[in-house]
């Protein structure tokens with residue numbers, strides 16, 4: 135039992151979700167470590183969505199709404215943290231959902247498919263033989279993707295992703311939107327668009343933005359993308375962390 139007044143109650147509840155996913159057999163043990171890395175950065179950004187993430191999310195939704203074949207790539211951590219929101223966002227932006235695991239096993243893929251179906255997904259790509267297309271230049275099991283999904287996608291949304299994988303997708307000419315709370319990770323640096331925030335907070339905000347921005351015309355959406363500069367956003371996030379640490383050091 136986590137006490138009601140625990141200062142990190144929310145974070146501990148989320149941690150239990152991740153542990154449950156491990157026990158249920160669809161999260162690899164390495165996923166726990168990846169989660170811990172993220173928790174640390176959440177401390178640094180102040181455990182709330184900052185302006186740099188808001189700007190990135192707006193551009194991300196514009197990109198997803200203009201995409202021909204958008205895909206949300208799902209791994210164990212994402213399925214553990216935001217299963218319902220993945221399905222809701224996919225509906226809002228008309229995206230396909232594809233399971234894509236670093237430590238790929240058929241059992242884990244099927245379990246994630248089950249989690250997503252329970253959350254309301256009608257179709258889940260990338261499970262078993264469906265992941266038959268090969269992404270070149272990648273030396274992990276992730277090189278296998280669905281011909282109906284990531285293989286033909288123009289925009290791919292990934293969360294808690296690995297750097298090599300992100301790079302491979304970018305090299306294939308895809309626009310990669312990464313949700314990664316660490317602005318220094320290779321994923322954050324490689325992605326076409328980086329949302330530096332906790333995925334738990336990102337999904338609900340992206341769903342609201344999608345509902346709103348769907349009403350905009352294509353030119354308006356394109357303008358948002360044209361004005362967006364990912365390097366500036368990464369710089370902004372690093373400056374924010376550094377200034378915040380400085381402020382905190384002064385207040386001790």
Ligand code: ATP
Pocket residue numbers: 167168169170171172173175293294295296297298313314315316319320321322331332333334
């Ligand atoms: P890279 O491979 O991109 O260099 P890495 O090896 O440091 O990154 P991985 O374990 O491959 O890290 O990927 C997990 C990434 O997801 C990390 O950058 C981590 O900070 C981030 N992350 C973890 N939890 C969350 C979360 N709740 N929301 C957003 N990002 C998260």
Ligand code: MG
Pocket residue numbers: 295296297
């Ligand atoms: Mg990595």
